Every structure is written in C-alpha cells, then in structure tokens.
Amino acid sequence: MQRNVEIYPSIMCADLCNLEQSIKNVEKEGIDTLHIDILDGHFSPSMPLGLETIKQLRSVTNLKFDVHIMSTNNKFFIEEMIDLGVEQITFHIEKESHVDRYIQLIKRNNIKVGIALNPATPISVLDYVLPECDTVLLMLINPGFATDKGEQQVSYAVKKVEDMSRMIKERGLSTKIEVDGRVSFDSIPKLVRAGADMLVAGSTSFYDKNNSLKENKAIMEKRIAEGLHEEAIR
Numbered sequence: 001m002q003r004n005v006e007i008y009p010s011i012m013c014a015d016l017c018n019l020e021q022s023i024k025n026v027e028k029e030g031i032d033t034l035h036i037d038i039l040d041g042h043f044s045p046s047m048p049l050g051l052e053t054i055k056q057l058r059s060v061t062n063l064k065f066d067v068h069i070m071s072t073n074n075k076f077f078i079e080e081m082i083d084l085g086v087e088q089i090t091f092h093i094e095k096e097s098h099v100d101r102y103i104q105l106i107k108r109n110n111i112k113v114g115i116a117l118n119p120a121t122p123i124s125v126l127d128y129v130l131p132e133c134d135t136v137l138l139m140l141i142n143p144g145f146a147t148d149k150g151e152q153q154v155s156y157a158v159k160k161v162e163d164m165s166r167m168i169k170e171r172g173l174s175t176k177i178e179v180d181g182r183v184s185f186d187s188i189p190k191l192v193r194a195g196a197d198m199l200v201a202g203s204t205s206f207y208d209k210n211n212s213l214k215e216n217k218a219i220m221e222k223r224i225a226e227g228l229h230e231e232a233i234r
C-alpha cells in the first residue's frame, strides 16, 4: 500500500494581515492540518506569530494544529499549547535539557509529539528517544530565517531524510518524518522518495505567489506522486 504524504501549509507564510481569511482559504483547499510556528526571538531572531494570535486562531477553525516550537523556553510554550488543544507539538532538542520529560508531558496529554532538529544537528541525538516520538521534524533551512530570501535549503537535505528513514526502518519504528524549510516543487519528489511523510508547505510551494493555492496544491500533489513512484520502483 502506498504511503500517504501530507501537506501542512505553514501559516506564517500566509497573509498575516488577514489571518482568518488565510485559514478559510486553507480549509477551502481540503487541507486538514495547519503548521504553526512559535518563534520566541531567542532561539532564532524572528517572531512571526504571537501566542494570543494563535489562541484566537484556535477559536476560528477546526483545522488540526501542528505546532512547531522554536524557543529557549519549551516548558512554557508546550504547556500553553496543551491547554489550547492541538494535534501535534514539536520542540527543538538543541536548547532543551529535559527532552524526555517534555516528550512524556505531551504524550500524557494524548497529543502527538515530535522532536525538531536544526539542519546541522546529527540524527544520533535521537538514539534513546526515537521510539517515544510520533514524528521527527527535520529543518532544511536554519529556523527563523524563512523570510530571509537568501536562506536556501541545505545541500544535505535529501541525505539527512534518507539517513533518518534508514534509522527508523532499522529499528522497526513507525515514526513519521516531517520536513520543513524551502520544501519546493522541485525538491518534493526527492524528499518524498527519501522518506518524507509530512511536507511543511511555505513560500516555495503552497504559498508560491505565482499561482493560486488550488494550483499550488495540485502541483504539490503531482510532485508527491512522482516521488512515491520513484520510491516504489527503486
């Protein structure tokens, strides 16, 4: 049976001055999950969405929230998101001393848990906690620099996804791989073939300004199918 690869639009790439309409536009395309970035300005020099904004978004949509925390204070934001009611909480390992503690806290609240890795962070840091994770989020750009057009996908993006997929398979796990950062029409087939299960879709795909959201979603689906086909015949 063919793998299901999901599209998670990154709301920080939408029209932030008309957020409720941006959400309705995502709903109209039949997407069921929104990628929501929480950046505290310390982990990375960026702060696209405030906490109160995210809380208000919760009240205007039933979309699932896939929350990606980029903060030096994971405890605070994890607890806030647990209270809010979200589908998945992903936090970075690089600035966290109590990784296992927060994985258990999220799981105890029946929320899917992911660990996020910056591009240069080796996947070996997941050695002991991978079986506890529903998802591993691989950042393919340096987090927080999404609006810096000079920030391109790292050259080792596909290899890192392949290595992560191999580690999951070798351990007989069903952990999902989420990729985030310049997931473009061109890079989708290679990332899917390498093992990506969820695509965070931003400025170079779902929110590509050259087409409508409907057209962008259709192009993404075509590229996903190409990647799955290449995976099947290899």
Ligand code: DX5
Pocket (backbone or CB within 6 Å): 010, 012, 013, 035, 037, 068, 141, 142, 143, 144, 145, 146, 180, 181, 182, 183, 200, 201, 202, 203, 204, 205
């Ligand atoms: C980066 C965020 C990403 C970002 C992806 O700081 O984690 O979710 O919005 O946007 P693109 O695809 O434009 O890099």
Ligand code: ZN
Pocket (backbone or CB within 6 Å): 010, 035, 036, 037, 068, 180, 200
């Ligand atoms: Zn993200």
